Amino acid sequence: xxxxxxxxxxxxxxxxxxxxxxxxxxxxIKLADNINWDxxxxxxxxxxxxxxxxxxxxxxxxxxxxxxxxxxxxxxxETTQLLQENIYVQYFCNISIxxxxxxxxxxxxxIQKCNHNCxxxx
Numbered sequence: 001x002x003x004x005x006x007x008x009x010x011x012x013x014x015x016x017x018x019x020x021x022x023x024x025x026x027x028x029i030k031l032a033d034n035i036n037w038d039x040x041x042x043x044x045x046x047x048x049x050x051x052x053x054x055x056x057x058x059x060x061x062x063x064x065x066x067x068x069x070x071x072x073x074x075x076x077x078e079t080t081q082l083l084q085e086n087i088y089v090q091y092f093c094n095i096s097i098x099x100x101x102x103x104x105x106x107x108x109x110x111i112q113k114c115n116h117n118c119x120x121x122x
Contacts, residue, residue, distance in 0.1 A: 028092040032064075037094075061103065064093035 022029065041059040048056055068089055069079040083089050084100050095103055 022087065022091070026088050028068075028088040032092045032094075057103070058094065061093040061095050064089075068092065 037060045040063055044059050044063075065079055065083065068074070068082065069076070072079075072082070074082065083093065083095065083103070087097070090097060090100050
């Protein structure tokens with residue numbers, strides 16, 4: 001079941017107030033602030049059922065993790081570890097520190113499913 005990202009809390013609207021040591025010039029902060037996440041979310045929402053099934057993870061988080069994984073050339077396990085440890089990746093994916101620990105299931109199926117849906121094998 002699809003839950004639009006606008007109905008999910010933006011954990012980092014005031015991130016620079018919460019974590020004043022974040023570097024506003026960091027690559028991931030600049031990239032996150034320049035991506036039109038609403039456009040991506042709207043285009044991908046048609047692939048989800050609106051009223052049936054398990055609630056989806058936030059689209060920004062899933063796409064953000066895929067982009068981080070591709071950019072840094074990481075495995076699924078390495079990507080989830082980076083998410084849990086790196087505040088800039090959390091900012092990029094709009095995931096709170098607490099949510100980062102709970103976001104990924106231990107089998108890493110979320111990233112695998114998102115990879116499969118976004119990059120189908122030929």
